[in-house]
Amino acid sequence: MSLQLDARQRAMLQEMGITIWQAAPAAAAAAPSVTERMARPAAQGMPVLERPLAPQVPPAQPRAEAPAPVARQQPPQAAPAPAPAATQPAGASEGAVARLHAPVALYPDAATATSGPPRELGNGWLVIFETPTPADPLGGDSGRLLDNMLRAMQLHRHPRTFACVLERGAGAEASPPVQAMLSRTLAELQPSMVLILGLGAARATLDNREPLGRLRAAQHQMPDGTPAFVSYDPAYLLRAPDAKASAWADLCRALAVVRKAGEA
Template sequence: MSLELDARQRAMLLEMGVTVWAPAPAAAPAAPPTNEAAPVTRPAPAATPARPAAQAAAAPPPTTRRQAPTQAAAPTPAAAMAQAGGLLLRPPIALYPQADPTATPPELGSGWLVLLESPTPAEPLAGDSGQLLDNMLRAMRLHRHPRCFVATLSQPQPGRPAEGEPPAAGLQQALTTLRPAMVLVLGLGAARVVLGSREPLGRLRASAHQLADGTPAVVSYDPAYLLRAPEAKAAAWIDLCRALALVRRQPGA
C-alpha cells in the first residue's frame, strides 16, 4: 500500500527531513486539442514615410514672439508704505487728555502711539472694536497717561475729500512731533504699512521692531479681529506686556 502524496506534500516532508519513498505522481495527461482557431495577428500599420530632407530644410522653423522683459525699479521702503493698499494715515488723536500728568505711572514712559485700521477712524473708541481697544489700553493703565495717542489708517471714501496723508509721511511727522516711547501696531494691515514687511502676523508679533528713527514698535492683533476670535486675547495680552516691559527698561522710565 502506498501513500498518494501530491507535489506540495512531498516538498513539505523533504523540508522536514523525512525521506519519501513513495513514487512520484504520474504526470497529468495532456489537454485534448481544441477546435478553436488560432488568434489572427494583424500586420502593424505601415510607418509614415519621413519627409525628404530637401522639403524639411525648406520649411521655415516655427517662431515664437518673446516680449522683452521689463524690470521695474524696486520701490523704496517709504514708497512701499505710501502705496500699501492706498491707505491714508489720519493725524494722531489724544485718547485721554484729561489724565493728570502728575499721577501718570513713570514706568509708562514719555508717551505712546497706537496705529491701527478702524471702522470709525474719526472716533477710534466708538463701537464694539473701539470699546475693546479702550479696555486693552486701560488694562495697561494707559488711560492715566495724557500722552497716549492713536492714529488710524483708513481707505479714502469715494466722492469725498481725502482725509489724512500717505502713511510714510504721516508716521514720520507723528514720530517727530510726539516722540513716543513706544509705537503699538495693531493688525496685519497696519503692520505691513508701518514696517514695510510682507511677513505673516505671527512672525511680526514674535519680536520687537525699530522704526526708521529708532523708536521701538510692537505688533499685536487689532480689536476687530479679537472680537471675531476671542481665544486670541491671551496672546494679545502677552504682546501688550512685552511692549510695557520694553518701555520700563528704557532710561528714565
Template sequence: MWTPPASSTAPLPLLAQAPAARVQTSPKAATGPAPTPAHRMPAQPANTIERVAAVSAWTIQAPRLLYPQADPSQAPLALGAGWLVVAEAFAPDDPLAEGAERLLHAMLHALQLHRHPRVGLCSVSAGAEPGAQAADAAMAEHVAAFAPAVVLVMGRSAMQAALGRREPLGKLRGETLALAGVPVVVTFDARFLLRNAASKSVAWADLCRARALAGRSSANAPVP
C-alpha cells in the same frame, strides 16, 4: 479679560473712518491740543487736529491725544514718556465697530494708559488700492514728532501702513522693530480679537512687552 472699569457705562469712542485725504503741513502739530476722541468723528473746530497725511493707498490721521485730562503726576512710571497706538479706522457701517471699540477701550485701561496724558492714537484707512505702497515714511514723521516711548501697532492693515511690511502679522510679533528710533510692538487688533477670543492671551503678552519696552526707554532717557 479686559473688562472696562465699573464707572464706564459706555465705550470710550476711539476710532473713526478718516476723512478725505488732506496734506498735513507739519507733523509737529500732532503734539499740540487734540480733540476728545469720537467714534465717527463729528465736525471739529479749525484749531483741533484733524489733518491727515496720505501716501498712495493709505490715509494716516495725525496723532490725537486720548486722555489729555490725565494728571501727569499720576501717570505710572512703567508706562514711560508716552505711547502711540496705530490701528485701522472703523468704517461707519462696520457691524463690529461698537464691540471692537469697547474691547480696545478695555485693553488700554488694563495697561493703565487712561492715567497717562501722552497717549496718542493714529488711525489708518485704506484707499482704493490696498496693495499699493505703504505710508511708512509719513508714519515715521509722526512718530518722530510725537516722540513716544513705544509704538503699539494693532492689526495687519496698521502694520502695512506703519511699517510697509506684507508678511503675516504673526511673523512680526515678538520681532525687534523700530520707527524713527522708537521701539515698535505689533499685535492683533480688537476686531480680530472679537472673533478669535483664544488669541487674547497672546495679545496681552504683546501689550506687556510693549509696557516693558516703554519703561525701559524711560529708564534709559538722559537726565536733563
C-alpha cells in the same frame, strides 16, 4: 383429456393411493375480474356503474413573490462645509491706497486726575490701527475693547496716549503717503513706544510683508529708532476671543521694554 369418474370410481382410486387430478369446470375456471365485470354491457341486466373520475386539479402555479419594498432614496445632500478657522485676515482692502490720520489724544484729561503720568509708562504711546469709525477711535465694539486693553496697561492714566487711525479707500490718494505722515507724527510726539494693531496696519507702517505671526514675534524699530510691537487688532479679537491671551502677552512685552528703558 380428463377422465369422467363417478363418485364410486373416485372412491376406489383414493383407496388405492392414487391422487386424482381433475381440472376445474370451465365455468368456474376463472372468475371475471372486476374490470371485466365493469366492462360488461348493460344489456345483460346489470347496470354499469361508471366510476367517477377524480377531479383534475390544475398544477399549482408558482406563487409570485411580492417585490421587496424599495427604500425611498433621499436626494444627496451636500456635506456641511466646515466652519472656517478664525485667522487674522489680510483684509479685503489691503491693496487699496491708505492714509494715516493725524494723532488723537485718547485720554487728554488723565493729567488732571493724577499728579502726573506714571514714570514707568514713559514719555508717551502711539497706537496705530484700523477701525470702522476713524472719527471716534474708541467707538463701537472694537473701540470699547481697545479701551479696555489700554486701561489694563494703565495707559488711561497717561495723557500722551495717542491713536493714529489707518484708513483705506476713496480720498486716500490726496493724503500724504503713510510713511511721510508717520515720520511727521513721530517727530512731533516722540513716543516711548509704538503699538501697531493688525496685519494691514503693520504692513503699511513697517513696509514688511511677513505674516502676522512673525511680525508679532519680533521687536521692531521705526525709522527714528522708536521701538514698536505688533499685535492683533481689536476687530479680530472680537471674532477670535481665544487670541486675547496672546494679544495681552504682546502688550506686556511692550510694557516691559518701556519700563526697562525708564530704569536706565
